[in-house]
Amino acid sequence: MSFDLGTIIAQLVIFLILMALVAWKAVGPVVAIMDKRKKYINNQISEAEKSREDSQKFLEEQKTELDKVRRESHDLIEQAKSRANAEAKAIVEAAKNRSDLMIKDANEEITLEKEKAIAAIRDEVADLSVLLASKVLEKEINPKDYAQEINQLIEQVGNQR
Template sequence: MSFSLGTILAQLVIFLLLMVLIAWKAVGPVVAIMDKRKKYINSQITTAEKSREDSQKYLELQKEELDKVRRESHEMIEQAKSQANAEAKAIIEAAKNRSDLMIKDANEEIGLEKEKAIAAIRDEVADLSVMLASKVLEKEINPKDYSNEIDQLMKQVGNQR
């Protein structure tokens, strides 16, 4: 293998020309594509970070809204419970008032019936007294007969009840 200076120089010049040609036609576009790709990736990373920040803000907002809705629903439940308790108390009070009124009416009716019964007994006692007096006046009574008449009268009063 022999090396000639002319061949080496020719190869060196061809190699350098190829390098320049490759740099001009291949490397420039590849670098431009790489720069474009780098810018695209950087913009995607920036967009992703911005989206993540936006979603984080939205998540916080949603958590606040959820807490607000929970508080409002709890307040509504408590308000409904207190309203139900108030209505229950009102219903119980109305029922108590109604039962008191019914008891009062029943007591008045019992009192009236009692007075009617007493009046009826008085009338009956008066009738029996008149009947006893008429029997006494009809015949002469000795103490033994009088005692028998009173016993019979008491039996009649007892049977009529």
């Protein structure tokens, strides 16, 4: 088996040109898409955090309102103990149920948004994998000459999932 320097250099140049084309046509757009997706996800997370903070503020307002209701119920107890006790229990229970429901709804919304973001990321990765595979398959490949590159590509696609 002899090695011809001209053939090796030609193959190296062709390989470098091919890698430059792949970097130009595939890597740049993929990185741009991933950056856009990252910004979208960060925005969704920020909105979810803002929603949680708003829910927390509303909960604090409800607690303040609940304290006010308790003070009013105490005044009513002084005026008419039997009637005020029944009314105070009803008001406290309604406020507690209302705040519990609001907390539950906020947590469900946060969980749902998180699940949507994760599902969207998974879909995006799958689409990008299919796009990369289609780009690779458009070129004619001799399995004997490019066995190592094919194995690396398969390994990379497997690691992304």
